[in-house]
Protein backbone atom coordinates (compact mmCIF):
# COMPACT_ATOMS: atom_id res chain seq x y z
CA UNK A 644 0.00 0.00 0.00
CA UNK A 645 1.24 3.50 -0.81
CA UNK A 646 0.24 6.63 1.07
CA UNK A 647 1.11 10.20 0.12
CA UNK A 648 1.23 12.41 3.20
CA UNK A 649 1.71 16.15 3.69
CA UNK A 650 5.15 16.51 5.30
CA UNK A 651 3.85 19.28 7.60
CA UNK A 652 1.41 16.98 9.42
CA UNK A 653 3.01 16.65 12.85
CA UNK A 654 3.43 13.45 14.89
CA UNK A 655 2.96 11.25 11.80
CA UNK A 656 6.42 10.12 10.75
CA UNK A 657 6.99 6.42 11.49
CA UNK A 658 3.43 5.64 12.53
CA UNK A 659 2.16 4.13 9.26
CA UNK A 660 5.48 2.82 7.94
CA UNK A 661 5.12 -0.72 9.36
CA UNK A 662 2.14 -1.24 7.02
CA UNK A 663 2.63 1.13 4.12
CA UNK A 664 5.10 2.88 1.90
CA UNK A 665 4.64 6.51 2.96
CA UNK A 666 5.91 9.35 0.81
CA UNK A 667 6.00 12.77 2.48
CA UNK A 668 5.68 15.91 0.37
CA UNK A 669 4.85 19.55 1.03
CA UNK A 670 1.10 19.87 0.55
CA UNK A 671 1.33 22.28 -2.36
CA UNK A 672 3.74 19.94 -4.17
CA UNK A 673 1.55 16.84 -4.16
CA UNK A 674 1.18 16.36 -7.91
CA UNK A 675 -0.67 13.94 -10.26
CA UNK A 676 2.46 11.92 -11.03
CA UNK A 677 3.03 11.28 -7.28
CA UNK A 678 -0.60 10.40 -6.66
CA UNK A 679 -1.14 8.06 -9.63
CA UNK A 680 -0.08 4.84 -7.86
CA UNK A 681 -1.11 5.87 -4.34
CA UNK A 682 -3.93 4.17 -2.42
CA UNK A 683 -4.55 6.99 0.03
CA UNK A 684 -3.76 10.65 0.60
CA UNK A 685 -3.26 12.19 4.03
CA UNK A 686 -3.42 15.91 3.44
CA UNK A 687 -4.02 19.42 4.83
CA UNK A 688 -5.73 22.43 3.31
CA UNK A 689 -2.77 23.09 1.02
CA UNK A 690 -3.53 20.22 -1.41
CA UNK A 691 -6.31 20.84 -3.91
CA UNK A 692 -7.94 17.46 -4.52
CA UNK A 693 -9.85 17.46 -7.79
CA UNK A 694 -9.96 15.70 -11.14
CA UNK A 695 -6.66 17.30 -12.16
CA UNK A 696 -4.88 15.68 -9.21
CA UNK A 697 -6.82 12.45 -8.89
CA UNK A 698 -7.97 11.58 -12.42
CA UNK A 699 -6.67 8.16 -13.46
CA UNK A 700 -5.14 7.46 -10.03
CA UNK A 701 -5.90 4.45 -7.85
CA UNK A 702 -6.58 6.60 -4.77
CA UNK A 703 -9.48 5.19 -2.72
CA UNK A 704 -9.26 7.31 0.41
CA UNK A 705 -8.48 10.93 1.23
CA UNK A 706 -8.06 11.76 4.92
CA UNK A 707 -7.66 15.46 5.52
CA UNK A 708 -6.16 16.42 8.88
CA UNK A 709 -8.36 19.52 8.96
CA UNK A 710 -11.92 20.43 9.81
CA UNK A 711 -12.38 22.28 6.51
CA UNK A 712 -12.86 20.37 3.26
CA UNK A 713 -13.36 23.12 0.68
CA UNK A 714 -9.99 22.09 -0.86
CA UNK A 715 -11.56 18.80 -1.93
CA UNK A 716 -13.96 18.32 -4.83
CA UNK A 717 -16.19 16.01 -2.82
CA UNK A 718 -18.73 15.54 -5.63
CA UNK A 719 -16.03 14.38 -8.03
CA UNK A 720 -14.57 12.08 -5.38
CA UNK A 721 -17.99 10.57 -4.61
CA UNK A 722 -18.66 10.00 -8.30
CA UNK A 723 -15.31 8.22 -8.65
CA UNK A 724 -15.52 6.03 -5.56
CA UNK A 725 -13.03 7.97 -3.45
CA UNK A 726 -13.94 8.17 0.23
CA UNK A 727 -13.25 11.56 1.87
CA UNK A 728 -12.87 11.88 5.65
CA UNK A 729 -12.19 15.04 7.63
CA UNK A 730 -10.94 15.52 11.17
CA UNK A 731 -14.17 17.18 12.28
CA UNK A 732 -13.81 19.24 15.42
CA UNK A 733 -10.11 18.43 15.87
CA UNK A 734 -8.99 21.99 16.51
CA UNK A 735 -12.19 23.52 17.89
CA UNK A 736 -10.51 24.38 21.21
CA UNK A 737 -7.61 25.98 19.40
CA UNK A 738 -10.04 28.27 17.58
CA UNK A 739 -11.85 28.90 20.87
CA UNK A 740 -8.52 30.04 22.30
CA UNK A 741 -8.04 32.38 19.30
CA UNK A 742 -11.55 33.81 19.83
CA UNK A 743 -10.87 34.22 23.57
CA UNK A 744 -7.62 36.07 22.84
CA UNK A 745 -9.43 38.38 20.39
CA UNK A 746 -12.28 39.13 22.78
CA UNK A 747 -9.90 39.83 25.68
CA UNK A 748 -7.89 42.17 23.43
CA UNK A 749 -11.00 44.02 22.25
CA UNK A 750 -12.33 44.38 25.80
CA UNK A 751 -9.03 45.84 27.00
CA UNK A 752 -8.42 48.19 24.07
CA UNK A 753 -12.04 49.31 23.64
CA UNK A 754 -12.83 49.49 27.34
CA UNK A 755 -15.85 47.26 27.75
CA UNK A 756 -17.01 44.25 29.77
CA UNK A 757 -18.79 41.21 28.25
CA UNK A 758 -22.04 41.95 30.12
CA UNK A 759 -22.68 44.92 27.88
CA UNK A 760 -21.92 43.19 24.57
CA UNK A 761 -23.85 41.08 22.10
CA UNK A 762 -21.80 38.42 20.32
CA UNK A 763 -23.22 36.99 17.10
CA UNK A 764 -22.04 33.48 16.27
CA UNK A 765 -22.50 32.42 12.64
CA UNK A 766 -22.14 28.66 12.24
CA UNK A 767 -22.81 26.62 15.38
CA UNK A 768 -20.90 23.42 14.70
CA UNK A 769 -17.94 22.12 16.69
CA UNK A 770 -16.23 25.52 16.88
CA UNK A 771 -19.24 27.83 17.06
CA UNK A 772 -20.83 25.70 19.82
CA UNK A 773 -17.73 26.02 21.98
CA UNK A 774 -17.47 29.77 21.36
CA UNK A 775 -21.14 30.13 22.27
CA UNK A 776 -20.77 28.05 25.45
CA UNK A 777 -17.69 29.89 26.76
CA UNK A 778 -18.88 33.37 25.68
CA UNK A 779 -22.12 32.85 27.60
CA UNK A 780 -20.20 31.94 30.76
CA UNK A 781 -18.02 35.04 30.23
CA UNK A 782 -21.18 37.15 30.32
CA UNK A 783 -21.81 37.97 26.66
CA UNK A 784 -25.32 37.99 25.29
CA UNK A 785 -24.93 35.42 22.50
CA UNK A 786 -27.11 35.23 19.39
CA UNK A 787 -26.65 32.36 16.98
CA UNK A 788 -27.25 31.74 13.30
CA UNK A 789 -27.04 28.32 11.68
CA UNK A 790 -29.79 27.80 9.08
CA UNK A 791 -29.12 24.07 8.46
CA UNK A 792 -29.19 23.31 12.21
CA UNK A 793 -32.24 25.52 12.71
CA UNK A 794 -34.10 23.66 9.95
CA UNK A 795 -33.21 20.29 11.52
CA UNK A 796 -33.45 21.06 15.22
CA UNK A 797 -35.59 24.21 15.64
CA UNK A 798 -33.18 25.39 18.33
CA UNK A 799 -34.18 29.07 18.29
CA UNK A 800 -31.31 30.33 16.15
CA UNK A 801 -31.96 33.55 14.24
CA UNK A 802 -31.58 34.57 10.59
CA UNK A 803 -28.17 35.98 9.71
CA UNK A 804 -29.55 39.47 9.07
CA UNK A 805 -31.10 39.63 12.54
CA UNK A 806 -27.96 38.44 14.30
CA UNK A 807 -25.87 40.93 12.30
CA UNK A 808 -28.27 43.77 13.14
CA UNK A 809 -27.97 43.20 16.89
CA UNK A 810 -24.33 42.14 17.17
CA UNK A 811 -21.52 44.24 18.59
CA UNK A 812 -19.15 41.49 17.51
CA UNK A 813 -19.97 39.04 14.71
CA UNK A 814 -17.82 35.90 14.48
CA UNK A 815 -17.88 33.41 11.57
CA UNK A 816 -17.43 29.66 12.09
CA UNK A 817 -19.04 28.18 8.99
CA UNK A 818 -17.61 25.75 6.47
CA UNK A 819 -17.06 27.22 3.01
CA UNK A 820 -19.61 26.02 0.45
CA UNK A 821 -22.00 27.50 -2.08
CA UNK A 822 -24.33 28.70 0.67
CA UNK A 823 -21.66 30.46 2.73
CA UNK A 824 -19.32 31.86 0.06
CA UNK A 825 -19.41 35.66 0.48
CA UNK A 826 -22.38 35.39 2.86
CA UNK A 827 -21.00 38.53 4.51
CA UNK A 828 -21.08 41.29 1.91
CA UNK A 829 -22.40 44.80 1.30
CA UNK A 830 -26.02 43.99 2.20
CA UNK A 831 -25.12 42.39 5.51
CA UNK A 832 -22.59 45.01 6.54
CA UNK A 833 -25.13 47.77 5.82
CA UNK A 834 -27.37 46.30 8.54
CA UNK A 835 -24.70 46.35 11.22
CA UNK A 836 -24.00 48.86 13.96
CA UNK A 837 -21.25 51.27 12.82
CA UNK A 838 -19.03 50.27 15.75
CA UNK A 839 -19.43 46.51 15.25
CA UNK A 840 -16.40 44.25 14.80
CA UNK A 841 -16.22 41.34 12.32
CA UNK A 842 -14.18 38.25 13.33
CA UNK A 843 -13.37 35.62 10.74
CA UNK A 844 -11.54 32.38 11.51
CA UNK A 845 -13.53 30.15 9.14
CA UNK A 846 -12.49 30.68 5.51
CA UNK A 847 -11.52 33.94 3.84
CA UNK A 848 -14.09 33.52 1.08
CA UNK A 849 -16.99 33.59 3.58
CA UNK A 850 -16.42 37.34 3.88
CA UNK A 851 -16.30 39.60 0.82
CA UNK A 852 -13.08 41.49 1.55
CA UNK A 853 -13.77 44.36 -0.83
CA UNK A 854 -17.20 44.86 0.77
CA UNK A 855 -15.64 44.74 4.23
CA UNK A 856 -13.22 47.49 3.20
CA UNK A 857 -16.08 49.55 1.78
CA UNK A 858 -18.16 49.09 4.94
CA UNK A 859 -15.67 50.82 7.22
CA UNK A 860 -16.37 48.17 9.90
CA UNK A 861 -13.56 47.08 12.18
CA UNK A 862 -12.34 43.51 11.76
CA UNK A 863 -10.06 40.80 13.11
CA UNK A 864 -9.06 38.26 10.49
CA UNK A 865 -7.29 34.90 10.64
CA UNK A 866 -8.41 33.71 7.19
CA UNK A 867 -8.21 35.58 3.93
CA UNK A 868 -9.32 35.44 0.35
CA UNK A 869 -6.49 34.29 -1.94
CA UNK A 870 -4.18 33.08 0.84
CA UNK A 871 -1.24 33.47 1.02
CA UNK A 872 -1.48 36.51 -1.29
CA UNK A 873 -3.56 38.56 1.11
CA UNK A 874 -5.04 41.99 0.46
CA UNK A 875 -2.64 44.53 2.00
CA UNK A 876 -5.33 47.22 2.28
CA UNK A 877 -7.53 44.84 4.27
CA UNK A 878 -4.55 43.82 6.39
CA UNK A 879 -3.88 47.47 7.22
CA UNK A 880 -7.49 47.88 8.29
CA UNK A 881 -7.59 44.96 10.74
CA UNK A 882 -7.51 45.49 14.50
CA UNK A 883 -5.65 42.17 14.68
CA UNK A 884 -4.47 39.92 11.89
CA UNK A 885 -3.17 36.34 12.06
CA UNK A 886 -1.96 33.97 9.30
CA UNK A 887 -4.63 31.21 9.43
CA UNK A 888 -3.34 29.82 12.71
CA UNK A 889 -6.50 30.09 14.82
CA UNK A 890 -6.68 26.29 15.10
CA UNK A 891 -2.93 25.76 15.52
CA UNK A 892 -2.89 24.31 19.04
CA UNK A 893 -0.67 21.35 19.89
CA UNK A 894 -3.72 19.32 20.87
CA UNK A 895 -5.63 20.41 17.77
CA UNK A 896 -2.82 19.16 15.57
CA UNK A 897 -2.43 15.95 17.58
CA UNK A 898 -6.18 15.32 17.36
CA UNK A 899 -6.09 15.89 13.59
CA UNK A 900 -3.25 13.42 13.08
CA UNK A 901 -4.87 10.86 15.39
CA UNK A 902 -8.23 11.13 13.61
CA UNK A 903 -6.60 10.79 10.19
CA UNK A 904 -4.58 7.75 11.29
CA UNK A 905 -7.77 6.24 12.72
CA UNK A 906 -9.52 6.82 9.38
CA UNK A 907 -6.73 5.02 7.52
CA UNK A 908 -6.64 2.23 10.10
CA UNK A 909 -10.35 1.53 9.81
CA UNK A 910 -10.40 1.75 6.02
CA UNK A 911 -7.41 -0.51 5.43
CA UNK A 912 -7.77 -2.71 8.54
CA UNK A 913 -4.55 -1.55 10.22
CA UNK A 914 -4.13 -2.19 13.97
CA UNK A 915 -3.93 1.53 14.80
CA UNK A 916 -7.47 2.35 15.91
CA UNK A 917 -7.37 4.61 18.97
CA UNK A 918 -3.74 5.62 18.41
CA UNK A 919 -2.79 9.06 19.78
CA UNK A 920 0.60 10.79 19.42
CA UNK A 921 2.57 9.83 22.55
CA UNK A 922 4.37 13.19 22.49
CA UNK A 923 1.13 15.16 22.96
CA UNK A 924 -1.15 15.15 25.98
CA UNK A 925 -4.83 15.39 25.01
CA UNK A 926 -6.44 18.60 26.21
CA UNK A 927 -8.23 18.65 29.55
CA UNK A 928 -11.14 21.04 29.02
CA UNK A 929 -12.27 23.13 31.96
CA UNK A 930 -14.30 26.28 32.47
CA UNK A 931 -12.34 29.52 32.67
CA UNK A 932 -13.65 32.78 34.07
CA UNK A 933 -13.46 36.01 32.08
CA UNK A 934 -11.06 37.42 34.64
CA UNK A 935 -8.75 34.39 34.43
CA UNK A 936 -8.92 34.47 30.63
CA UNK A 937 -7.91 38.12 30.54
CA UNK A 938 -4.99 37.64 32.89
CA UNK A 939 -3.61 34.41 31.37
CA UNK A 940 -4.29 34.41 27.65
CA UNK A 941 -1.37 36.70 26.77
CA UNK A 942 1.09 34.22 28.30
CA UNK A 943 -0.37 31.32 26.33
CA UNK A 944 -1.03 33.12 23.04
CA UNK A 945 0.43 36.56 22.34
CA UNK A 946 -1.98 37.44 19.55
CA UNK A 947 -0.81 41.05 19.48
CA UNK A 948 2.79 40.03 18.74
CA UNK A 949 1.54 37.61 16.08
CA UNK A 950 -0.50 40.38 14.51
CA UNK A 951 2.45 42.79 14.50
CA UNK A 952 4.58 40.16 12.74
CA UNK A 953 2.01 39.58 10.01
CA UNK A 954 1.48 43.30 9.46
CA UNK A 955 5.24 43.83 9.21
CA UNK A 956 5.87 40.86 6.87
CA UNK A 957 2.69 39.80 5.04
CA UNK A 958 4.86 38.13 2.40
CA UNK A 959 5.83 35.59 5.10
CA UNK A 960 2.23 34.43 5.56
CA UNK A 961 2.99 30.81 4.63
CA UNK A 962 6.40 30.56 6.37
CA UNK A 963 4.78 31.90 9.56
CA UNK A 964 2.29 29.03 9.40
CA UNK A 965 4.97 26.48 8.54
CA UNK A 966 7.17 27.48 11.50
CA UNK A 967 4.40 28.17 13.99
CA UNK A 968 5.02 26.97 17.55
CA UNK A 969 1.78 25.23 18.34
CA UNK A 970 0.06 26.68 21.41
CA UNK A 971 -0.98 24.54 24.36
CA UNK A 972 -4.70 24.39 25.07
CA UNK A 973 -5.28 25.19 28.72
CA UNK A 974 -9.07 25.42 28.83
Ligand SMILES: O=C(O)[C@H](O)[C@H](O)COP(=O)(O)O
Pocket residue numbers: 687688689708709710711712734887888889890891964
Ligand atom coordinates in the same frame (compact mmCIF):
# COMPACT_ATOMS: atom_id res chain seq x y z
O1 LIG B 1 -9.66 23.42 8.37
C1 LIG B 1 -8.96 23.50 9.36
O2 LIG B 1 -8.83 22.52 10.16
C2 LIG B 1 -8.20 24.75 9.69
O3 LIG B 1 -8.44 25.76 8.81
C3 LIG B 1 -6.76 24.47 9.87
O4 LIG B 1 -6.20 25.36 10.76
C4 LIG B 1 -5.98 24.43 8.60
O5 LIG B 1 -4.83 23.73 8.89
P1 LIG B 1 -3.70 23.39 7.86
O6 LIG B 1 -4.26 23.01 6.56
O7 LIG B 1 -2.84 24.59 7.79
O8 LIG B 1 -3.00 22.26 8.52
